[in-house]
Amino acid sequence: MTFDAIGIAGTGLNVHRKWLDALSDNIANVNTASSTDGSAFQARYVVVENDPDSPGVHVAGIALGDAEGRLVHEPDNPLADDDGYVRYPDVDLGDQMSQLILAQRGYEANAAVVDRAKTTYEAALQIGRS
Numbered sequence: 001m002t003f004d005a006i007g008i009a010g011t012g013l014n015v016h017r018k019w020l021d022a023l024s025d026n027i028a029n030v031n032t033a034s035s036t037d038g039s040a041f042q043a044r045y046v047v048v049e050n051d052p053d054s055p056g057v058h059v060a061g062i063a064l065g066d067a068e069g070r071l072v073h074e075p076d077n078p079l080a081d082d083d084g085y086v087r088y089p090d091v092d093l094g095d096q097m098s099q100l101i102l103a104q105r106g107y108e109a110n111a112a113v114v115d116r117a118k119t120t121y122e123a124a125l126q127i128g129r130s
Helices: 002-028 093-129
Strands: 044-050 057-064 070-073 085-088
Touching: 002 044, 002 057, 002 093
Parallel strands: none
Antiparallel strands: 044 057, 070 085
16 A cells, blocks of 8 residues: 555656646746747647556646747847747746646645655554564
C-alpha cells in the first residue's frame, strides 16, 4: 500500500512537472511577435490520462493552441507587414499564472504524499526491527 502511494504520487509529480514546463514555456513566449505570414507561438497544453496498466496518470501528449494568434498594429516593429501588423500568441498571462499556481500546488501536494509515505515506510521498518 505504501509503495502504491509513492508510485501514484510519482505519476502525479511527473504530470505536474510537465504541466509546469508547458506553462513556463507559454509565459516566456507571451510577447513573442512574428510576421503575419507566419504562425504565432502556439501555447502548450498538457493532455493527461489515467494509466491503464497501473494506478496513476501519465502525460498522453501536448495539445497546441491557436496558431492564428492576435494581430497587433505595431508599424515600428521590424516584423510588421505592409499594413503595420504583427502576430502575437493568443496567450492570456493571467490565466497562465493562475494555472502555474495550481500546478505548483499539485506538485507540492504529490511531493508531500511521497514524503509521508516514505516516513510511514521507515516507521514500519523500525517496528519490524524491534
